[in-house]
Amino acid sequence: MRALRTLLPPLVIPLVLVGCGDSESPAPADNGDEPKSYGLSDDEIVVGNGDEFLIEIRENPSVGDAWQLIEDPDRAVVEFVDEEFVSDDPEATGAGGETTFTFRATGSGSTTLEMGNCYRCADDQEKYTDTHTFDVTVED
Numbered sequence: 001m002r003a004l005r006t007l008l009p010p011l012v013i014p015l016v017l018v019g020c021g022d023s024e025s026p027a028p029a030d031n032g033d034e035p036k037s038y039g040l041s042d043d044e045i046v047v048g049n050g051d052e053f054l055i056e057i058r059e060n061p062s063v064g065d066a067w068q069l070i071e072d073p074d075r076a077v078v079e080f081v082d083e084e085f086v087s088d089d090p091e092a093t094g095a096g097g098e099t100t101f102t103f104r105a106t107g108s109g110s111t112t113l114e115m116g117n118c119y120r121c122a123d124d125q126e127k128y129t130d131t132h133t134f135d136v137t138v139e140d
Contacts, residue, residue: 035102038134045113045136047105052081055103055115055134060096061085064120067099070131074111077138078103105138112136 035052038045047053059065069080081104087097103113112135116128 055101062094070114070116077109077111
């Protein structure tokens with residue numbers, strides 16, 4: 001019986017934590033589709049509430065090339081989820097690649113996502129060599 005009491009809390013706690021979450025953000029829509037991808041050739045993004053979408057941008061951070069979100073979007077409409085860089089050649093020094101920014105639609109409405117290429121910028125030096133604005137519409 002003592003062994004059961006020792007094993008039970010580690011098994012139950014993760015199950016309880018899985019049920020906890022941010023009740024204000026809808027869960028990603030589970031429609032079986034991969035999130036839709038957009039790039040710098042796109043200006044408009046239209047998604048459904050709860051959908052995740054990606055913005056994929058080519059860059060080379062090893063030389064100081066870094067695209068970033070200039071200003072947070074309206075969180076009632078869209079929230080930033082994640083940013084990930086994947087190198088074209090992880091073994092090669094100085095290889096470029098693609099950064100994927102993941103966002104989730106949190107409510108119907110519209111907002112803008114302004115991205116900027118901050119080439120060799122420090123935290124106190126926000127000089128964008130290029131910018132791009134995405135107009136995002138979230139539909140019910």
